[in-house]
Amino acid sequence: xxxxxxxxxxxxxxxxxxxxxxxxxxxxxxxxxxxxxxxxxxxxxxxxxxxxxxxxxxxxxxxxxxxxxxxxxxxxxxxxxxxxxxxxxxxxxxxxxxxxxxxxxxxxxxxxxxxxxxxxxxxxxxxxxxxxxxxxxxxxxxxxxxxxxxxxxxxxxxxxxxxxxxxxxxxxxxxxxxxxxxxxxxxxxxxxxxxxx
Numbered sequence: 001x002x003x004x005x006x007x008x009x010x011x012x013x014x015x016x017x018x019x020x021x022x023x024x025x026x027x028x029x030x031x032x033x034x035x036x037x038x039x040x041x042x043x044x045x046x047x048x049x050x051x052x053x054x055x056x057x058x059x060x061x062x063x064x065x066x067x068x069x070x071x072x073x074x075x076x077x078x079x080x081x082x083x084x085x086x087x088x089x090x091x092x093x094x095x096x097x098x099x100x101x102x103x104x105x106x107x108x109x110x111x112x113x114x115x116x117x118x119x120x121x122x123x124x125x126x127x128x129x130x131x132x133x134x135x136x137x138x139x140x141x142x143x144x145x146x147x148x149x150x151x152x153x154x155x156x157x158x159x160x161x162x163x164x165x166x167x168x169x170x171x172x173x174x175x176x177x178x179x180x181x182x183x184x185x186x187x188x189x190x191x192x193x194x195x196x197x
Contacts, residue, residue, distance in 0.1 A: 014145055015075045024079035025088075028188045031076050037115035037185040041178060043069055048174045050155040052167065063156045070152040073177065074145060080180055081141045084132035089187035091126045113189060117182035119175075124183065131183035135176050147173055 013021055020027050035043070046060040047069065061069075099122070106125055110116045117125060124130050139147065147169070 012142060012145075013078050015071065016078050020075070020079070021082065024082040025187075025191060027075050027079035028184050029192065031072050032185065032188050034072060037117075037181060040181050041115075044073075044174065044177055044181065047151065047155055048170060051151060051170050059155065061155060066152060066155050070148060074148050076184060077135070077144045077148070077177075077180065078141065080132045080135055080184065083187070084129060084136065087127070087129055089128045089183075089190040091190070109189070115185070117186060119178050120182055120186075124179075125186065128183035128186040131179050135180050138172070139176075144173075 016024075016027065031040070043061075043065070047066065050059040050061050050066070103122070106122075120128070120131060136144075151170075151173075
């Protein structure tokens with residue numbers, strides 16, 4: 001289904017521009033042009049930690065960093081929703097050769113990349129759109145928008161608003177976002193010509 005047809009079908013994109021909806025790979029490029037995968041993963045961890053009460057009570061992230069990274073993250077989630085059925089970034093390997101060839105291919109790819117996924121299964125690394133589809137198994141696009149807005153508000157707040165967030169939900173969304181960032185990195189790495197990492 002074309003991206004613009006998707007809008008007509010009722011999908012709500014609160015953060016993407018029309019040109020980004022038409023070409024969601026632009027969002028991925030913008031995301032990874034701001035920082036490499038390891039930096040995004042560190043920032044995501046700091047954001048998660050700012051949501052959960054800690055002993056010294058000091059939050060790690062500045063409000064401006066939180067707002068900026070919230071915008072990048074929610075746009076990436078919306079782009080993932082658009083790309084979840086695209087098959088982008090898939091390495092074509094025969095099923096019977098999956099184990100041997102995939103491990104060889106991924107090892108060579110890892111050597112060329114600054115930062116590489118550590119939380120995806122072999123099948124997910126071969127076909128990263130699997131992760132994009134799984135991202136929306138439990139929460140819809142609208143629910144991710146709502147959850148990440150709560151994350152932003154709670155992280156910039158002086159106190160911890162535990163009544164708005166359950167720790168299990170924070171951990172579940174955090175784990176999904178780690179895997180989403182890694183899958184989108186693979187898509188970016190594999191679909192960007194002459195990418196130098």
